[in-house]
Amino acid sequence: MPAPDPIEHLIGLLARLPGYGRRSARRAVLKMLMRPEEAMLPLAAALRDAAAAVRPCRLCRNLDDQDPCHICRDPQRDRSVICVVEGVAELWALERAHAHRGLYHVLGGTLSALGGVGPEDLAVQPLLARIAEQGVEEVILALPATVEGATTAHFLSDRLQPSGVRVTRLAQGVPIGGALDVLDEGTLAAALKARRAV
Numbered sequence: 001m002p003a004p005d006p007i008e009h010l011i012g013l014l015a016r017l018p019g020y021g022r023r024s025a026r027r028a029v030l031k032m033l034m035r036p037e038e039a040m041l042p043l044a045a046a047l048r049d050a051a052a053a054v055r056p057c058r059l060c061r062n063l064d065d066q067d068p069c070h071i072c073r074d075p076q077r078d079r080s081v082i083c084v085v086e087g088v089a090e091l092w093a094l095e096r097a098h099a100h101r102g103l104y105h106v107l108g109g110t111l112s113a114l115g116g117v118g119p120e121d122l123a124v125q126p127l128l129a130r131i132a133e134q135g136v137e138e139v140i141l142a143l144p145a146t147v148e149g150a151t152t153a154h155f156l157s158d159r160l161q162p163s164g165v166r167v168t169r170l171a172q173g174v175p176i177g178g179a180l181d182v183l184d185e186g187t188l189a190a191a192l193k194a195r196r197a198v
Contacts, residue, residue, distance in 0.1 A: 007033070061106035061123055063088050071095075071104060078102040080137040084156065086110055087146060094142065102140075105130065111149040111155060122152075124159065133165050138166040143174050145190070178186070190193065 014025035081102030173191025
C-alpha cells in the first residue's frame, strides 16, 4: 500500500479540529507550506512541546504545564468559591471575561442518559472532597443551559446540600445586545423568571 500523500494527510488531520472543514484546513496547510520555516516548523515544535508538557491539574482538572495549575497556585484567588464548569473550554471562557476570581472545578461533561454519561463518569467525588477539605463557602454551577446541564445542576445541588455550602447558578436569559424577536422561547422564559427590580 503506498504511503499517504503528506499534504492530504495534513489536511485530513487539520479538518478534524473544531471549526475546520476540509476547505479551511486546505487554506491553512497551503499558507504554512508557502513558508514552512516561519509557520509550519514553529507550529510543529509547539505542538510537540505542548503534548509533552500539558497535563490536567490534580485539583481542578484545568490543563496546564504545571500541577497544580496557575489558577490553583494563585494566592490572589478567593478559595472560598469554586465555579463548576463542564469542560476546560468553559473555564478558559470565564477567565477571558475576567469575571470570576475564585477557583474552578472541571466536571468533564454533563449527565446524559442518551449519551451514556452517568455520575461515575464525572469528577463529582473530587469536587465533594475539595469542598470538605478546603472550607468552601459557595459553589457556582456554570453549566450549559441545556437539558443535560439542568439535570447535572440538579444532581449536584442534591449532592452538595448536606455539606451546607451555598449553591448558586449562572443567570440565564437575554444576552447583552440581544434582540427579543430573535431569541428562542426557552431563553425568553428564563429571562422572565430571572427578572429583578431596577
